[in-house]
Amino acid sequence: MINQVPTSTHAAISLFLYFLKVAFMMHTVSLQLNGKEYSIETGRFAKLAQGAVMVRYADTMVLVTVCASSESRDLDFVPLTVEYREKTAASGKIPGGFFKREGKPSDKEVLSARLIDRPVRPLFPKTWRHETQIVATVFSSDQLHDSDTLAAVGASAAIMLSGLPFAGPFAEVSIGRVNGEFILNPSFKDLEESDLEMIVAGTDDEILMVEGSSKEISEEDFIAAIEFAQGHIKLFTGLQRELMALVGASPVEHIAAELDETLVAAVKAIATPEIHAQIRTNSSKETRTAFRKTLSAKVVDAINVDLPLFSDTEIATRNKVLNKIISKIEKSEMRRMILDENRRLDGRTTTDIRPITSEVGVLPRTHGSALFTRGETQSLTSVTLGTKDDEQIIDGLLPTYFRRFMLHYNFPPYSTGEVGRMTGTSRRETGHGNLAERAVKIMSPNETEFPYVIRIVSDILESNGSSSMATVCASSLALWDAGVPLKKAVSGIAMGLIKEGDEVAVLSDILGDEDFLGDMDFKVAGTVDGITACQMDIKIAGLSMDILRKALHQARDGRLHILSKMNEALSEPRQDLSPYAPRLTTIQIPVESIGAVIGSGGSVIRALCLEFGVEINIQDDGTVVIAATDGEAALKTVQRIESIIRPPEVGMVYNATIKEVREGLGAICEFMPKTKGLLHISQISYEPFEYVGDVLKNGQQIEVKLIEIQSDGKFRLSRKALLEKPEGYVEREQRPREPRHDDRRDDRRGGDDRRGGDDRRGGYRR
Numbered sequence: 043m044i045n046q047v048p049t050s051t052h053a054a055i056s057l058f059l060y061f062l063k064v065a066f067m068m069h070t071v072s073l074q075l076n077g078k079e080y081s082i083e084t085g086r087f088a089k090l091a092q093g094a095v096m097v098r099y100a101d102t103m104v105l106v107t108v109c110a111s112s113e114s115r116d117l118d119f120v121p122l123t124v125e126y127r128e129k130t131a132a133s134g135k136i137p138g139g140f141f142k143r144e145g146k147p148s149d150k151e152v153l154s155a156r157l158i159d160r161p162v163r164p165l166f167p168k169t170w171r172h173e174t175q176i177v178a179t180v181f182s183s184d185q186l187h188d189s190d191t192l193a194a195v196g197a198s199a200a201i202m203l204s205g206l207p208f209a210g211p212f213a214e215v216s217i218g219r220v221n222g223e224f225i226l227n228p229s230f231k232d233l234e235e236s237d238l239e240m241i242v243a244g245t246d247d248e249i250l251m252v253e254g255s256s257k258e259i260s261e262e263d264f265i266a267a268i269e270f271a272q273g274h275i276k277l278f279t280g281l282q283r284e285l286m287a288l289v290g291a292s293p294v295e296h297i298a299a300e301l302d303e304t305l306v307a308a309v310k311a312i313a314t315p316e317i318h319a320q321i322r323t324n325s326s327k328e329t330r331t332a333f334r335k336t337l338s339a340k341v342v343d344a345i346n347v348d349l350p351l352f353s354d355t356e357i358a359t360r361n362k363v364l365n366k367i368i369s370k371i372e373k374s375e376m377r378r379m380i381l382d383e384n385r386r387l388d389g390r391t392t393t394d395i396r397p398i399t400s401e402v403g404v405l406p407r408t409h410g411s412a413l414f415t416r417g418e419t420q421s422l423t424s425v426t427l428g429t430k431d432d433e434q435i436i437d438g439l440l441p442t443y444f445r446r447f448m449l450h451y452n453f454p455p456y457s458t459g460e461v462g463r464m465t466g467t468s469r470r471e472t473g474h475g476n477l478a479e480r481a482v483k484i485m486s487p488n489e490t491e492f493p494y495v496i497r498i499v500s501d502i503l504e505s506n507g508s509s510s511m512a513t514v515c516a517s518s519l520a521l522w523d524a525g526v527p528l529k530k531a532v533s534g535i536a537m538g539l540i541k542e543g544d545e546v547a548v549l550s551d552i553l554g555d556e557d558f559l560g561d562m563d564f565k566v567a568g569t570v571d572g573i574t575a576c577q578m579d580i581k582i583a584g585l586s587m588d589i590l591r592k593a594l595h596q597a598r599d600g601r602l603h604i605l606s607k608m609n610e611a612l613s614e615p616r617q618d619l620s621p622y623a624p625r626l627t628t629i630q631i632p633v634e635s636i637g638a639v640i641g642s643g644g645s646v647i648r649a650l651c652l653e654f655g656v657e658i659n660i661q662d663d664g665t666v667v668i669a670a671t672d673g674e675a676a677l678k679t680v681q682r683i684e685s686i687i688r689p690p691e692v693g694m695v696y697n698a699t700i701k702e703v704r705e706g707l708g709a710i711c712e713f714m715p716k717t718k719g720l721l722h723i724s725q726i727s728y729e730p731f732e733y734v735g736d737v738l739k740n741g742q743q744i745e746v747k748l749i750e751i752q753s754d755g756k757f758r759l760s761r762k763a764l765l766e767k768p769e770g771y772v773e774r775e776q777r778p779r780e781p782r783h784d785d786r787r788d789d790r791r792g793g794d795d796r797r798g799g800d801d802r803r804g805g806y807r808r
Contacts, residue, residue: 111174124175198211249585423520548589655670
């Protein structure tokens with residue numbers, strides 16, 4: 043008979059074995075950074091993922107997971123997707139809006155996902171065709187340190203632990219500079235005082251990506267920041283190797299299928315002479331695209347006739363291979379032409395900039411507009427000036443704040459001569475818009491100098507190389523056209539690189555083909571005095587600081603050339619705003635008077651907006667901003683507000699509302715918010731009338747003059763004092779009023795006080 047373990051004992055043993063297994067699987071490595079612990083942990087969270095780590099810095103924690111499909115797909119690109127999500131619970135918040143749960147990714151989440159994707163993608167083999175997904179989730183945020191670089195380090199560590207083929211590890215760090223001293227992974231508070239904010243990703247010896255903005259730093263300062271980052275990246279790659287050693291993980295070798303040499307030779311024999319000749323014709327993008335289609339058809343027909351196949355599937359597969367070989371030949375021929383002849387696809391040398399035209403005031407009803415064209419890249423950009431009510435509310439992990447400078451970038455499919463679905467803002471559009479916004483925003487006036495909300499919209503009408511930098515140029519011009527006092531004009535340029543061994547060519551103002559077939563895409567924006575934004579992606583290993591320095595100085599020359607062309611269209615901000623832009627008038631009122639201007643439930647301020655057709659915004663410090671397209675309306679609004687907050691003053695004229703008509707006495711009028719006075723029957727009109735109700739109605743608006751403030755604080759008003767005295771009218775001498783014996787009898791008779799022409803107060807001389 044087999045002895046059976048009791049159920050309770052069996053459960054206890056199973057639980058013990060599980061925890062023992064988990065204990066051996068859990069590993070943590072850490073280091074000290076700025077006095078706080080920076081750690082990477084695996085084996086505790088998301089254990090079914092192929093790779094999963096929790097990266098923690100202080101109290102900010104990001105979980106990063108990696109999964110890849112087991113089957114490869116027939117694609118011509120690396121099928122990698124990166125998702126970055128922030129849980130509002132991470133900072134103790136509940137999402138705003140109706141649904142009270144996280145929705146589509148915010149711009150911040152999209153931009154953070156791009157900061158992971160860009161350095162990760164080139165480290166996978168170019169022939170990797172397994173769908174791969176990286177998901178980074180922020181589960182805790184101390185609201186002191188950003189989580190984007192933590193997520194990138196976590197992505198590298200998770201991939202390394204997953205065993206996927208990957209040329210890592212890499213790491214990503216952020217750099218700030220306060221008082222001339224660089225800071226590694228600065229806090230949000232540090233960045234408020236920093237003159238640069240840069241994110242750098244790289245391996246132990248190579249830079250993979252740079253993204254950042256700065257306050258007109260020099261090229262040498264830019265290099266120094268990257269060198270500082272490169273020196274500290276090794277800390278985090280070393281931490282990942284330490285974790286891999288504990289886990290015992292190693293990447294799997296990926297063996298790519300080799301191309302048939304016989305097939306390659308056959309294609310070269312047909313395609314090489316034609317490609318060699320065509321790329322030297324200084325052709326346009328449209329011409330090159332048509333040539334590729336014609337050449338592809340010619341090669342496919344020739345090869346498939348010589349090597350017949352038996353099924354449609356085999357033919358389709360071979361045709362893809364043939365087109366891949368043609369692309370490789372074109373890439374090789376283009377690169378050799380640049381290196382050997384200093385000649386590019388459109389006939390330029392490596393330092394030449396394409397022809398530039400700039401126009402402003404293109405759109406008559408916008409507040410500002412510009413059309414910037416550089417070669418076959420064109421941006422039509424508009425500027426709209428708004429009021430405080432137009433600010434965007436940003437509700438994320440950090441405390442809610444308002445955004446008053448916005449740049450939106452649109453890339454419709456027709457800009458490349460293609461057909462495509464227009465379903466919403468793509469990640470590329472979000473990233474390009476953010477780069478251009480950072481480049482220009484640094485030069486924009488602060489709210490005190492220019493209290494408008496500014497929205498810029500760049501629509502790319504043509505695209506063949508660096509539409510984001512065209513957006514920078516067009517935005518700068520459009521802002522000046524709108525009368526925005528941008529401190530300096532800003533331009534941008536995209537730089538490329540061709541490197542074969544020790545042969546190097548740095549390209550200014552690259553074409554789309556040069557970006558695709560080259561080794562670097564380096565966008566630099568700035569003013570005449572320095573760099574304001576940058577974005578760099580490297581596709582090769584071994585980019586030295588000497589090459590980077592050369593690219594930066596060559597970019598500066600190009601940037602200054604572009605600025606000179608922009609200045610020919612508009613060299614300074616316009617002095618006047620568009621007639622269609624709101625005029626903002628700012629006044630200061632005492633804080634204790636804010637309530638009087640707003641009124642009960644906002645009644646006073648709503649009435650002012652309705653009466654004068656304006657927008658009024660009141661800040662907590664008593665600053666009142668009045669937006670109006672009509673200057674007279676703004677002036678009247680200011681006068682009314684001043685009358686509201688000014689203490690009642692004898693002799694002043696007020697716009698009053700009849701609150702109550704009292705027969706025999708007159709009317710009670712509200713002539714200031716919550717301030718009422720008596721309009722006596724004798725002060726209503728020169729013309730005689732029988733009943734007060736015949737002249738005045740409840741709710742009626744009339745102008746009155748304050749003629750007396752009595753000792754008990756009551757106010758006497760006069761409408762008659764503002765009317766023109768009729769010809770022949772003489773004020774009679776006033777006599778003391780005799781006491782009445784029966785006031786009720788007088789009322790019944792409709793005595794003198796009920797009639798407009800009081801004999802004691804004056805009348806007509808006939």
